[in-house]
Amino acid sequence: MKILLKSIPAFLIALSAHAGELNAPMKKEITVRSEIQRGLAAVAALREPEIPLYYHRAVTAIVADNQQRNEDTKGFVFGANYAAWHKLWSALSTRSFSDPFEARVAATHADICYTVALEMQKELGLSETDVRDVCADYFNTDEAKRFQAILQSKQFENSYSLASDNTAGNR
Numbered sequence: 001m002k003i004l005l006k007s008i009p010a011f012l013i014a015l016s017a018h019a020g021e022l023n024a025p026m027k028k029e030i031t032v033r034s035e036i037q038r039g040l041a042a043v044a045a046l047r048e049p050e051i052p053l054y055y056h057r058a059v060t061a062i063v064a065d066n067q068q069r070n071e072d073t074k075g076f077v078f079g080a081n082y083a084a085w086h087k088l089w090s091a092l093s094t095r096s097f098s099d100p101f102e103a104r105v106a107a108t109h110a111d112i113c114y115t116v117a118l119e120m121q122k123e124l125g126l127s128e129t130d131v132r133d134v135c136a137d138y139f140n141t142d143e144a145k146r147f148q149a150i151l152q153s154k155q156f157e158n159s160y161s162l163a164s165d166n167t168a169g170n171r
Helices: 002-017 032-044 052-068 076-092 100-124 127-135 143-154
Strands: none
Touching: 032 052, 032 076, 032 127, 052 100, 076 100, 076 143, 100 127, 100 143
16 A cells, blocks of 8 residues: 555656647747847857858858748847857957958958848847847947948957957946
């Protein structure tokens, strides 16, 4: 009898664990924030942009793969391009490209990613505060204005630091 009583709780736990319907639909909560974070994470997983053309292809492939799976939300596209823009800007700032042609390719790709991210930001209705909140690891105050000025001057050296490297006052 004692053995039977001891086995009842284990049986009930096992029964409840298998009580769910295998064909029951699962609901996944998708938000603009989660999609932006997914895009940021996808690009963050890439190797550093040592060869800008390969980096461009890798970022484009990430977006194309998501498009093929019908998962290329505006939030995802924003996040992927925002991260790529900042990664390239950072590499240009530290003079990672010794070949002037490679640097021009990187600057061009950074500009493309910037333009796409800015367009997606507008379409999503994201404020600067929203972007700072969800992209805290990359965000820099007045980044759009600063980047445009740097693109015009082509003076990328020491023009960028990740937001996490900044003091709280600069964020």
